[in-house]
Amino acid sequence: xxxxxxxxxxxxxxxxxxxxxxxxxxxxxxxxxxxxxxxxxxxxxxxxxxxxxxxxxxxxxxxxxxxxxxxxxxxxxxxxxxxxxxxxxxxxxxxxxxxxxxxxx
Numbered sequence: 001x002x003x004x005x006x007x008x009x010x011x012x013x014x015x016x017x018x019x020x021x022x023x024x025x026x027x028x029x030x031x032x033x034x035x036x037x038x039x040x041x042x043x044x045x046x047x048x049x050x051x052x053x054x055x056x057x058x059x060x061x062x063x064x065x066x067x068x069x070x071x072x073x074x075x076x077x078x079x080x081x082x083x084x085x086x087x088x089x090x091x092x093x094x095x096x097x098x099x100x101x102x103x104x105x
Contacts, residue, residue, distance in 0.1 A: 031061055075097070
């Protein structure tokens with residue numbers, strides 16, 4: 001992944017291999033699926049430095065995360081793109097739903 005144009009260093013642009021990586025995509029958009037080093041859940045990191053994605057891009061990233069979650073046996077997932085620590089580089093977490101979490105009817 002390439003770095004952003006600003007002077008500020010972006011951890012997600014540099015994307016050091018410090019956790020398990022599952023897949024790298026180049027088409028229809030560039031992103032990587034890996035374990036988040038903060039919360040130990042799979043996440044998809046956009047391959048360019050921007051803070052938003054289209055609905056179609058998010059859907060594609062979520063599908064890749066769902067495939068990883070299925071392969072890992074994580075069960076039912078929720079997708080979280082509230083970017084707390086790095087708010088200006090889009091990333092999407094796949095979080096297993098706890099047993100007590102209300103399920104849609």
